[in-house]
Amino acid sequence: MTLSGALAQFLSNIKTGALLVVPPESNNQQPESVGLTEVHYAQLLESATQLRAQHKGLKGKTLSIRYNNLCDFVTELLAFDGWCAELYLLPDGDSPALPEDCVDRPDMDGGSELKSTDPVEPVQTRWYLATSGTTDRPKWIGHSLVGLTHSIKYSERLSCLIWGLVYQPFRFAGLQVVLQALLTGAKLVDASSGDIAVRLQRLKQGEVTAISATPTLWRQFLMSGQLHSMQLSQLTLGGEVADQGILDALATVFSKASIRHIYASTEAGVGFAVSDRRAGFPRIWLEQGYDNIRFKVDEHQHLWIKPATLAQEGIVGRVDKQGYLDTEDLVELKGDRALFLGRASGAINVGGNKVHPQQVEQVLLDLPEVMQARVYGHTSSVMGQLVAAQIVATQRVDVIVLKKQILKHCMSKLLRHQVPLLLEFVEQIDSNAAGKIGRGNVNE
Amino acid sequence: MNTEQIIREAMYQVAEISDCQLMEPIREDTVLLQSGLDSLGFAMLVAQLEEDLGIDPFTEMAIPVYPNTFGEFVRIYQQYAEQSQDGQ
Numbered sequence: 001m002t003l004s005g006a007l008a009q010f011l012s013n014i015k016t017g018a019l020l021v022v023p024p025e026s027n028n029q030q031p032e033s034v035g036l037t038e039v040h041y042a043q044l045l046e047s048a049t050q051l052r053a054q055h056k057g058l059k060g061k062t063l064s065i066r067y068n069n070l071c072d073f074v075t076e077l078l079a080f081d082g083w084c085a086e087l088y089l090l091p092d093g094d095s096p097a098l099p100e101d102c103v104d105r106p107d108m109d110g111g112s113e114l115k116s117t118d119p120v121e122p123v124q125t126r127w128y129l130a131t132s133g134t135t136d137r138p139k140w141i142g143h144s145l146v147g148l149t150h151s152i153k154y155s156e157r158l159s160c161l162i163w164g165l166v167y168q169p170f171r172f173a174g175l176q177v178v179l180q181a182l183l184t185g186a187k188l189v190d191a192s193s194g195d196i197a198v199r200l201q202r203l204k205q206g207e208v209t210a211i212s213a214t215p216t217l218w219r220q221f222l223m224s225g226q227l228h229s230m231q232l233s234q235l236t237l238g239g240e241v242a243d244q245g246i247l248d249a250l251a252t253v254f255s256k257a258s259i260r261h262i263y264a265s266t267e268a269g270v271g272f273a274v275s276d277r278r279a280g281f282p283r284i285w286l287e288q289g290y291d292n293i294r295f296k297v298d299e300h301q302h303l304w305i306k307p308a309t310l311a312q313e314g315i316v317g318r319v320d321k322q323g324y325l326d327t328e329d330l331v332e333l334k335g336d337r338a339l340f341l342g343r344a345s346g347a348i349n350v351g352g353n354k355v356h357p358q359q360v361e362q363v364l365l366d367l368p369e370v371m372q373a374r375v376y377g378h379t380s381s382v383m384g385q386l387v388a389a390q391i392v393a394t395q396r397v398d399v400i401v402l403k404k405q406i407l408k409h410c411m412s413k414l415l416r417h418q419v420p421l422l423l424e425f426v427e428q429i430d431s432n433a434a435g436k437i438g439r440g441n442v443n444e
Numbered sequence: 445m446n447t448e449q450i451i452r453e454a455m456y457q458v459a460e461i462s463d464c465q466l467m468e469p470i471r472e473d474t475v476l477l478q479s480g481l482d483s484l485g486f487a488m489l490v491a492q493l494e495e496d497l498g499i500d501p502f503t504e505m506a507i508p509v510y511p512n513t514f515g516e517f518v519r520i521y522q523q524y525a526e527q528s529q530d531g532q
Binding site for chain 2: 196197216219220222223224225243245248249251252350351378380381382383386407411416417421422
């Protein structure tokens, strides 16, 4: 299976589907005055065929793709899936190291060494996506197209949806939305950049009926007061834990819509959706499995999953003999539900952005007045978690002055969502028997 | 201080801590997303108010509505405080 092949086959039967994007040349204009341009999937497929023909030399090679705009990005995916051996989708921030033989398109030659008599059998391209660094530093995880599109099914209802893209398309969640729209022939409205007002404007202009977003972004949409005017029939929540509050609030506005929250593991290469409008997932799945996925919870509350197709690379050592992968997500069994608690590593999820406590602690310890620091996630009903810190300060220091000094220092060294805005000064910090700082969530 | 005054006070504190420039003046009909607090600042505000007032109406979502304006935000806290007292 190739992406272009699947799309071509699809388009030969049902001629629907298009990207609705802001024309690149209108970037300097006021967002309100800019209309959306429709680019049909058939056009993208044609451009992809031309692009591939121009870069025949890339056959079997390793290529990195940098996102500039949605049309070019999708065209490149269509052109080089099935042609290059490996595709690396570059993230916007820190990128893990690329293989030495990896080329990017502007740097390569025209590549005409391939003669017309060369075989044109498609290759099984491996797609590499950067993790957002949940467990440690960002790393590449390889996927097959089959694995990435495993949960996508075609139906007439799905093909009539108009998807709003609010995630970055080079991340796992965003790519899922792009592939979902392409392979069901649904329209896709690009609202992946801009502030909340601009995104809402695009979503309304495009008359979207389906959105997949983080619970934090859904809360902002609700606060805008503009969500009510949209005719959403499919709402998906992902990227962080969906609590009962946000599920109830969305159900109040969209009483007839399908509301699902997604659990996705980039490492496992798949996820699953829960659509009963309740937080967590049914406990009975631990016995019965769900949608070709098996689940188990170990004595340390780690959730292990065994998907139908497992992303094979980058996870060696985390798969047990039965083929289950340790997701390193913690769950609590409560009544008939399994509820998500967060990451076993203590990594903090601030509205879908991962923060490593150790990194923040190092920055805090730069200051001579800070003797010891413990950084942890404080549960937030608005952003899932906030970064909080306990500080042991040197004696005879004015904590009010120190607090300002700490915040100023952290603002200069860290990204905004990484700054420990909640600071508590304590006499001592508890450590476990091994001398490690406890990372439990103290406000739970 | 009444609930509204406590919320105003907390907003100024949070704006300073989280490096946000608050809109002046904050009125009843000020749209929260345009008040100068971004989503992180707003999350901080709710955390600060949990400390000051001992309640977070958005945790259990006893009132499953998200506020659009400052006035709506204050009313949710007032309503929730009343509900909590009635329940005691």
